[in-house]
Every structure is written in structure tokens, then in C-alpha cells.
Amino acid sequence: MRIEPEVSQVAVVLLGHFNPAIFQPWWMARHGLISDAAAESAQIGVVHPDITAFVIEGQFSFEVQRERLAITRTVSPYILVADVISKMFGDLLPHTPVARMGINFMVHFDAGSLAKRDEIGQMLAPPAPWGEWGKLVSSGEGKMHGGMQSLSMIQRNLDDRPAGHILAKIEPSSRIKGRMSGIYMEINDHYEVPEEQAQDARAIVTILQERFDRSLANSRKIVDQIMSLVK
Amino acid sequence: MNKPLRNLDLTTSAPLDRDVVLSDASANLEFRESSSVLKDLVTAQMDRFAKQRKAERIAISTNVTQGVRFDTLSSTVEIPPTPVLGMATLTRPQATFSPLQEWEGYVVSLTDTHVLANLVDLTSEATRPGQQAEIPREEFSDADIEKLSEGSVFRWAIGYQRLPGGTKTRVSQIIVRDLPKWIASELDEAKQRAAVLFKFLNRGE
Amino acid sequence: MDLKPPLETEVEITIFGPGFGECILVHAGFNEWIVVDSCLDSTSGRPAALSHLESIGVDPASAIKFVLVTHWHDDHIGGMAELLAACTRAEFACSAALTQSEFLKFLEILNSRSLFKQSSGASELHRIFSLLRTRHQRPKFAIADRPLLRLASDPRTAGSICELVALSPSDLEIQRFLQAVSGLIPQTNSTKFRLPSPKQNDLSVAAWLSVGPLQILLGADLEERGIAGRGWIAVVGSPTRPQAQASLFKMAHHGSETGHFDPVWTRMLDARPVAVLTPWTLGGSQLPSAGDCRRIMGLTPFAYSTSRPRPQRVRNLPAPVARTLREGNIVVTDSEPPTGSVQLRTSIDGSAPWKVALSAEAMSLTDYLRAIAR
Numbered sequence: 001m002r003i004e005p006e007v008s009q010v011a012v013v014l015l016g017h018f019n020p021a022i023f024q025p026w027w028m029a030r031h032g033l034i035s036d037a038a039a040e041s042a043q044i045g046v047v048h049p050d051i052t053a054f055v056i057e058g059q060f061s062f063e064v065q066r067e068r069l070a071i072t073r074t075v076s077p078y079i080l081v082a083d084v085i086s087k088m089f090g091d092l093l094p095h096t097p098v099a100r101m102g103i104n105f106m107v108h109f110d111a112g113s114l115a116k117r118d119e120i121g122q123m124l125a126p127p128a129p130w131g132e133w134g135k136l137v138s139s140g141e142g143k144m145h146g147g148m149q150s151l152s153m154i155q156r157n158l159d160d161r162p163a164g165h166i167l168a169k170i171e172p173s174s175r176i177k178g179r180m181s182g183i184y185m186e187i188n189d190h191y192e193v194p195e196e197q198a199q200d201a202r203a204i205v206t207i208l209q210e211r212f213d214r215s216l217a218n219s220r221k222i223v224d225q226i227m228s229l230v231k
Numbered sequence: 232m233n234k235p236l237r238n239l240d241l242t243t244s245a246p247l248d249r250d251v252v253l254s255d256a257s258a259n260l261e262f263r264e265s266s267s268v269l270k271d272l273v274t275a276q277m278d279r280f281a282k283q284r285k286a287e288r289i290a291i292s293t294n295v296t297q298g299v300r301f302d303t304l305s306s307t308v309e310i311p312p313t314p315v316l317g318m319a320t321l322t323r324p325q326a327t328f329s330p331l332q333e334w335e336g337y338v339v340s341l342t343d344t345h346v347l348a349n350l351v352d353l354t355s356e357a358t359r360p361g362q363q364a365e366i367p368r369e370e371f372s373d374a375d376i377e378k379l380s381e382g383s384v385f386r387w388a389i390g391y392q393r394l395p396g397g398t399k400t401r402v403s404q405i406i407v408r409d410l411p412k413w414i415a416s417e418l419d420e421a422k423q424r425a426a427v428l429f430k431f432l433n434r435g436e
Numbered sequence: 437m438d439l440k441p442p443l444e445t446e447v448e449i450t451i452f453g454p455g456f457g458e459c460i461l462v463h464a465g466f467n468e469w470i471v472v473d474s475c476l477d478s479t480s481g482r483p484a485a486l487s488h489l490e491s492i493g494v495d496p497a498s499a500i501k502f503v504l505v506t507h508w509h510d511d512h513i514g515g516m517a518e519l520l521a522a523c524t525r526a527e528f529a530c531s532a533a534l535t536q537s538e539f540l541k542f543l544e545i546l547n548s549r550s551l552f553k554q555s556s557g558a559s560e561l562h563r564i565f566s567l568l569r570t571r572h573q574r575p576k577f578a579i580a581d582r583p584l585l586r587l588a589s590d591p592r593t594a595g596s597i598c599e600l601v602a603l604s605p606s607d608l609e610i611q612r613f614l615q616a617v618s619g620l621i622p623q624t625n626s627t628k629f630r631l632p633s634p635k636q637n638d639l640s641v642a643a644w645l646s647v648g649p650l651q652i653l654l655g656a657d658l659e660e661r662g663i664a665g666r667g668w669i670a671v672v673g674s675p676t677r678p679q680a681q682a683s684l685f686k687m688a689h690h691g692s693e694t695g696h697f698d699p700v701w702t703r704m705l706d707a708r709p710v711a712v713l714t715p716w717t718l719g720g721s722q723l724p725s726a727g728d729c730r731r732i733m734g735l736t737p738f739a740y741s742t743s744r745p746r747p748q749r750v751r752n753l754p755a756p757v758a759r760t761l762r763e764g765n766i767v768v769t770d771s772e773p774p775t776g777s778v779q780l781r782t783s784i785d786g787s788a789p790w791k792v793a794l795s796a797e798a799m800s801l802t803d804y805l806r807a808i809a810r
Contacts, residue, residue: 001329006393008329013244032409035374058326070246075328076404077386083408090411102244107329167245175324188245205411217356332757349771359476359514362750363717364768389757403760410628413545418624421548425540428565432535435574 001224005107006182007175010216011072012081014089014204016098020052020064031092033084034059060084082212089201098205099198100164103189103212105219108173111230114145114180117172120229121148124170145180148172161207163192168222185226187219324395328402330354330388336364336405338383344368346379350387366405375407384408441492442781447647450779451686452477452484453714453742454772457511460654460686461485464598464647465784468587469499471523472643472654473506474516478775483515486522488777496522502585502600504578505530505564506641506656510557511716517563528568529584529602531639532577533610534561538618545621578602578641579610581676590784603642603677604658608665613639642671642688644678649786651680653704655688660697668697672704681706684780684790687713691724691732691741701735710738710790712778715745715804717771722808729805739801740794743776745808773797 024047029039038056045053052064060081061072073081089096111117118138125148127134137146148170155166166189173182191211197203336348337360345367349360368376375385385407392402430436441463442448448463457475461484464470469489477484489496500523506512508530520528533539543565546558568575576584585600605613622628640659645652660668668688671677683706689695691713711732716723722745724732732739750768753761761768776797780790794800799807 004331004391005327005329007324007327009327011246013246015242015244055325061325067242072246074325075392076330076388076390077333077406079386079408080406083410086411087409090414094414100244102246104244104246106246169245186246188243190244213353217353331754350768359510361770361772362768363771364766366766367764370764370766389760391756401756401760403764412625412627413622415624417548418545418622421544422541425537425544428540428544428569429535429537431569432540432565432574435572 001107001109001220001227003109003227003230005109007074007106007108009072009074009106010078010081011070011102011104011106012085012208012212013068013070013102013104014085014098014201015068015100016096016198016201016204018064018066018069018096019049020066021047021049023052023062023064023069025054025056028088031087033087033092078216079212082208086205086209090205094201094205096201097199098201098203099195100190100192101204101208102191103208103215103219105187105189105216105223106185107223108175108182108184109223109227110176110179111181111183116230117181117183118145118147120183120226121172123229124148124151142180160211161191162194162197164190166190166218166222170226183226185223187222189215189219326392326394328388328390328392328404330390332390333386333388334362334364336366336385336387338379338381338385339363340381341379346371348385370403371405371407375405378407384410439492441494445784446781447650447784448779448781449652449684449686450488450777451712451714451742452488452775452777454511454716454775457514458714458742459484461488462645464587464645466590467494467499468501468598469494469496470502470504470585470598470600470645471500471519471526472504473512473656474514474519475511475775476514478772483519484775484777486515486519497524500526501587502526503528504584504600504641504643505561506643506654507531507639508534508557508561509657510560512657513557513560513564516560517567520564520567527576527585528564528573529576529578529641530561531605531610531641532579533605533613533639535575535577536610536614538614538621542617542621578605578643580604580606580670581674584643598647599645601644601678603644603671603674604656604667605639605641606665606670608670609639609667612666640688644682646678646680648784650684650782650784651678651682652684652686653682653700654686655695655700656686657689657695659689659692659694661694668700672697672699683709685709685711687711687732689723690714690716691728693725693728693731696728696731708736708738710740710780710792711736712740712742712780713801714742717769717773724801724804726805726808729801729808733801733805738790738792740778740792741776741799741801741804742778742795743773743797744799745804748773 025034025039025042025044028034029036034056038059041057043055043057045055047054050066053062055061058075059073063070071081071085089098111120122138127138127147130137140146150169150171152167152169158164158166166187169186171184172180173184175184176182191204191207193203193207333353334350335353336350338346338348340347345365348364348366350362350364351357351360352362371379385405387403387405389403390401391399393399444466446463447465450461452459452461452475454475458473459475460472462470462472471485474483474485476482477487480487486496489499496519503520503523503526505516520526543558543562547562578584580603582602583599584602585598587598640656642656642658643654645654658668658671662669664670682704685705687695713724748770750770774797777795778798779793781793782788782790
């Protein structure tokens with residue numbers, strides 16, 4: 001990408017049926033998914049039959065509920081998210097029903113100035129069709145300045161998966177503090193398998209292994225396209 | 232008790248909304264931060280749990296007031312202890328590192344001092360190992376160097392890491408991939424496909 | 437390099453390499469073409485043989501009559517599936533061992549999960565077999581002393597017969613290979629791995645090509661380890677192999693010491709044949725070495741390499757990345773220097789010596805040795 005993001009992360013989200021209480025750092029260490037040292041340093045938010053959440057600093061964040069599991073990594077190489085999920089649901093829990101998956105790529109980058117960010121916002125969501133109100137929206141200085149708040153685009157015609165979509169979202173960034181020039185983008189690359197393949201995790205794990213790098217490469221291209229509007 | 236939760240559709244595979252502001256915290260939970268998505272999730276889960284337990288308590292008291300005591304029932308009803316959530320921990324910004332260059336490497340041979348590897352340039356989306364590297368062993372972590380053998384696969388990323396405080400440092404991160412194991416069904420299916428291919432190549436069937 | 441197609445009465449051998457691998461494109465006269473192995477051209481990223489044929493206006497679909505894969509290693513098979521798909525009238529041959537059940541199990545297991553980012557020789561071979569299945573086309577099996585192809589290269593006179601005979605692998609080599617492959621088949625609960633490059637070229641298909649009076653020895657990657665019944669000992673000692681002497685030798689195994697066998701030069705080749713090799717590098721090792729070059733130059737003055745010797749350090753990396761490599765004393769080199777080629781032409785009646793043309797990257801072995809010494 002032509003602008004180095006200030007914040008970037010990758011999250012893989014699985015939708016299926018899980019037992020949150022078992023996804024604890026020591027369980028993962030016992031099965032070789034993480035090291036003992038990582039398990040020891042894990043910062044636990046909650047461990048409960050309905051929800052488990054913990055962070056291993058510099059490695060992964062885990063959030064597991066009964067229907068949803070999300071593993072996030074903020075440092076490259078991101079493939080380790082795919083590897084830990086492959087081992088978890090390929091080796092250890094292959095009979096877990098998993099029907100859907102999202103490979104999510106999220107970045108915050110600096111457009112350089114509020115004016116530039118505005119320019120991009122107005123390119124993507126022009127105020128003119130909004131008439132007189134559009135003029136009011138784009139007036140105002142500093143924090144009173146209005147404009148595009150959130151925009152999503154979805155691609156459905158994809159021949160590389162049984163079902164799914166690619167959803168790209170763009171918003172002003174709340175993470176690039178102190179400067180009103182940040183842009184946040186989120187690409188959700190979503191996959192679904194037919195019901196007969198959703199009775200266990202194999203189909204989704206296979207897709208994850210085959211698609212992960214390509215998914216990120218494609219997401220980076222989408223983000224880079226918007227970055228090209230800056231430079 | 233709570234405001235309707237915004238964009239917490241648990242059926243989406245997208246990340247949940249980052250900044251959801253709640254005007255009131257659940258009375259059952261103690262939070263150390265004023266807003267977070269996870270807080271909303273836990274609130275929703277605990278509310279559901281509380282409603283379920285409340286229904287059971289009503290059932291019990293009704294039965295008591297009607298003069299029926301279900302001691303066994305009342306003894307099975309447990310109110311879980313209120314969990315204390317380390318929200319600050321879970322929502323604290325972490326270091327991020329987006330690579331300027333990333334390779335996948337395959338170990339070809341090992342010497343006392345170096346690891347010789349073929350590299351696939353992922354940044355340029357190469358599909359074959361068009362590069363080679365001689366990497367000093369100390370570039371690998373102590374744990375990873377133990378795992379290395381011919382055929383081992385690693386990922387190598389170079390770029391800038393940004394710490395939450397704003398510090399930016401150039402890093403080179405090499406991590407040996409911990410790959411899944413072969414399962415019996417995968418091997419059996421491959422052998423079946425091989426049998427079909429054998430019949431075609433040797434008998435034209 | 438002559439970018440005009442050869443005349444009908446000219447025999448042309450073009451050897452491409454390395455790029456990623458090597459490829460030999462043969463015009464056996466009268467628009468009958470043969471391809472041995474495949475490599476990807478480093479500029480176009482496409483099979484070198486296809487790129488070349490297109491550049492001289494030859495249609496591969498009608499022109500290529502035979503395709504031989506001498507080995508399944510990455511550097512002999514790059515782009516072969518794409519090439520074969522374009523050669524709609526070509527017969528296909530490979531080592532007999534590659535169609536046996538032990539190897540096919542291994543192949544299917546390797547291809548059952550796309551964990552790894554690269555296409556390997558195994559995945560290319562898998563694509564080739566899948567293509568053959570869709571065509572209902574069985575391959576010919578190459579084993580020692582088996583004729584693979586016979587063409588009447590002058591359709592007007594049925595003279596100047598073109599023949600291609602496999603010289604290897606021997607039965608013993610096939611047996612040994614299949615035993616080794618069986619040992620590589622993973623067990624349940626073993627961790628997935630990427631197959632390291634095999635060290636021994638047990639299955640390499642060396643071949644003898646004759647077009648009328650012209651004799652050409654294609655050495656593939658066959659090595660000699662002093663074991664009876666295997667390698668060049670088995671080839672030279674075979675009573676049923678072609679007994680003529682070749683005027684052109686595509687040197688075995690990149691001109692290496694292990695690819696060399698003196699009796700090949702004294703019994704299978706002319707006194708001073710034209711000899712061509714494709715170089716190969718792996719980290720600090722490169723083939724041919726300086727010693728290899730001197731040995732070969734002592735045997736013939738007409739020795740050529742398709743490409744220059746030294747791998748180049750990777751360029752065009754972002755400055756912070758280059759800085760990190762420098763500071764860590766880490767050397768990253770291109771394993772795919774630009775593809776070069778050596779083209780040899782002569783008259784189909786063998787009345788003229790081989791005319792050699794070198795592409796920009798190719799060089800004589802004398803220049804190659806000089807470049808190594810620098």
C-alpha cells in the first residue's frame with residue numbers, strides 16, 4: 001500500500017457453534033496452539049460459558065461467544081491467525097459446526113490533511129445531490145465540520161466461493177488522534193458453505209488455508225485504490 | 232434496562248462496531264471503562280442470563296406461594312457470581328506492524344551459522360520461489376531455531392512497528408509456521424484419488 | 437538469436453535457461469517440433485517455448501508433435517501444464533515411475549491442501565495429469581532404451597527419420613525411487629510440511645535424438661554415482677542404446693561433477709561436440725563451478741551456457757527493507773536470473789556444422805569462467 005497505515009489489523013471471524021469456556025489460554029498452551037510463556041502472559045478479560053475474551057499482548061486477541069469466534073492480530077505476519085485456527089479446528093476440534101467465515105482487514109491511515117480527507121469524502125459521497133442540505137452538511141469548521149460519515153460497498157458476484165461477499169467500509173478514523181485527517185477502512189471478505197458442509201469445520205478451514213493470503217492481497221488493493229486518491 | 236445495542240449483529244462475520252456508546256452500564260456488571268463493544272456483548276449476554284434466571288425464580292416463588300415447595304428445584308437455581316471484567320486490558324491499544332515486505336520461506340539447508348532458504352515474494356504476489364536467502368541463525372527466535380529443519384516453512388516480514396505511545400521502530404520478524412497435522416480422512420481421500428488416477432494413466436479407465 | 441523461423445530443411449535446437457528451469461525446443465524439420473521440459477521465461481512469466489514460438493509465428497497447436505518431461509523437479513516442469521494445453525496434437529511422455537501408485541499417492545497428498553504459496557513441480561505435474569484425463573490421453577512411459585517417437589521428418593520422401601529414444605531411468609532407478617517416495621508419505625497426525633527439493637535425480641530421463649544423420653544427446657539431470665545399473669554407467673553400458681556419436685550434447689545436471697562421466701564423452705560423443713548447459717544456483721553454491729568449466733573446456737572448445745553465472749542481489753526493495761537486510765548481513769538473491777538461450781541450427785542432411793547463436797544473457801563457457809573468477 002502506498003501509504004503506511006498507522007494502525008492495521010486482521011481478524012478472522014467464524015460463525016458456528018462454540019463452547020466459550022474451553023477457549024482459555026492454558027487449554028491452548030496444552031495443545032500447542034500457543035507457548036506456555038504466551039499463556040502465562042495472557043490478560044484475561046472474561047472466561048464464562050457464554051463468553052470468553054483475552055489478549056496475548058503482541059500476538060492475538062480472542063473473543064468467543066456461543067455463535068461467534070474472532071481472533072485478531074495487529075502485527076505481521078498475519079498468517080499466524082489462519083494457522084492457529086487451522087490447528088484449532090483442523091486438528092483439535094474438527095467436528096465444530098462452522099458455517100460462515102469472515103477474513104477482515106482493517107487499517108487507519110493518514111490522508112495528510114483535513115482538506116484532503118474532505119476531498120476524498122466528497123469524491124465518494126458528493127454533497128451536491130443532497131441539495132441545500134448538502135451545502136449545510138459540508139459547511140462548518142473544525143469539529144463542527146460535516147460530511148461523509150460512513151460508506152459501504154459490497155461485491156456479490158464472486159466465483160471463487162460457494163457463497164459470500166466482499167464488503168468494504170470507509171469512515172473518518174477515530175484512532176488517529178489529534179488530527180482530523182485519518183481515514184479508516186475495513187474490508188470484510190465473507191465466505192459461506194452449504195449446509196451439508198457446515199456440520200463440521202473442515203470446509204471452512206480448507207477455504208481459510210487456501211484463501212487467506214489472497215484475501216489480504218485483494219483487501220490491500222482495495223485500500224490502496226482509496227489511498228491513490230490521496231497521492 | 233439498556234439502550235438497544237447498535238450493530239451488534241452476532242450473525243455478521245465482519246468485526247463488530249468499534250465505538251458503541253452506552254449511556255448506562257448494566258447494574259450487574261462493574262466496568263472500568265465507559266464504553267466498548269465487548270461491554271455491550273457481555274451486557275447482552277448477562278441480561279439474557281439474568282432473564283432466564285429471573286424466570287426460574289418467579290416459577291419457584293409462585294410455587295411456594297401456592298403452598299408447593301420445590302426444594303430440589305430451588306436448590307438447583309444458581310445465580311452466578313458477578314464477573315469483574317478487565318475491560319481496560321481488552322480495549323487497550325496494541326502495537327501494530329504492517330509489513331513493507333513479506334516473504335514465505337522454505338528451509339533448504341542449515342549450517343552452523345546460517346539458514347539457507349528459498350523465498351516466495353508475497354508482496355509482489357509471486358507464486359513460486361524466485362529468491363533465495365542466507366539468513367544468520369540469530370535472526371530466528373530461540374524457540375523457532377529448535378524447530379527448524381529442511382522443509383520447514385516460515386514467514387518473514389520487514390516494516391515499521393508502531394507502539395501505542397507513538398514510537399515507531401523498524402523491525403524484521405521471522406516466525407516459523409506451526410502447521411496443522413494430517414488427518415486420516417485427508418490421507419484416505421488422497422489415496423482414493425490416486426487410485427482413480429492410476430487406473431486412468433495405466434489402463435485408460 | 438535468429439527470430440526468423442527455421443527453414444523446413446533446417447534442424448534447430450534452442451536451449452532455454454535458467455529463468456526458472458530449463459527447456460529444449462527442437463525443430464526436427466518440416467515444421468515438426470518437439471519440446472523437452474519447460475521453464476518460465478523470466479520476462480514474460482510464460483513458458484519459454486510458447487513465447488519463442490509465438491515470436492517466430494509458429495502455431496504450437498499444429499506444430500508441436502511431442503512433449504517429454506524428463507523429471508518432476510520444479511526446474512524442469514515450470515509452465516508445462518500451460519504449454520501442454522497449447523499443444524493440442526502433441527503426445528506426452530514422462531518417466532514410468534511417475535505413473536505408479538506409490539508416487540501418485542504422494543502426489544495427491546501433496547496437492548490436497550494449498551497451504552503453501554508456491555506452485556511446485558508436484559502441483560504442476562498434477563495439473564498435467566488432470567489435463568491428460570480431460571483429453572482422455574494416456575502418457576507414454578519413458579524407461580531405459582525405449583523408443584518414444586518416430587517421425588518421418590520429410591513427409592515428401594519419408595526420409596530423414598526423426599527418432600527420440602529414452603536412455604533412462606533404469607528398472608533399478610525406478611524401484612529405488614518408488615521405495616524412497618513410499619517413505620515420504622505422511623502418517624496421520626504428522627505435521628504438514630513442504631517437500632524439500634530432492635537431492636538425487638533418480639528418475640531423470642536422458643534421451644537420444646536423431647534427425648537423419650544428426651545425433652543429439654540430451655543429458656537432462658542424470659547423475660553418475662558409481663552404482664551398477666544406475667546413472668550414466670547403465671546408459672553407456674546398455675547394449676541396446678543408440679551406438680552412434682552425438683555432435684551436440686545438452687550437458688547433464690548443469691555441467692556438474694556428478695553429472696559427468698568420462699565414457700559419455702569418449703563413447704557417445706564426437707571428438708569435439710557442441711556442449712550446452714543451463715546454470716543453477718542455490719545460495720552460495722552454483723553449477724557449473726570453476727572446476728566444472730575447466731573440465732568441460734578441456735573436452736571441447738565449443739561449450740556454452742544459457743545464462744550468466746552469478747545470482748544478483750534483489751533490487752527494488754523499499755529502502756527500509758534494504759537497510760534491514762544490510763544491517764543483519766542477510767543476503768537475498770534472485771534465484772531466477774534472466775532467461776537466456778543458446779540456439780543451434782544446421783541443415784537436415786548434416787552437411788554443415790552447427791551454427792550457434794547466443795541470446796543477450798547467454799555466453800561461451802570461457803566467458804562464464806571469466807565471470808566467476810571476477
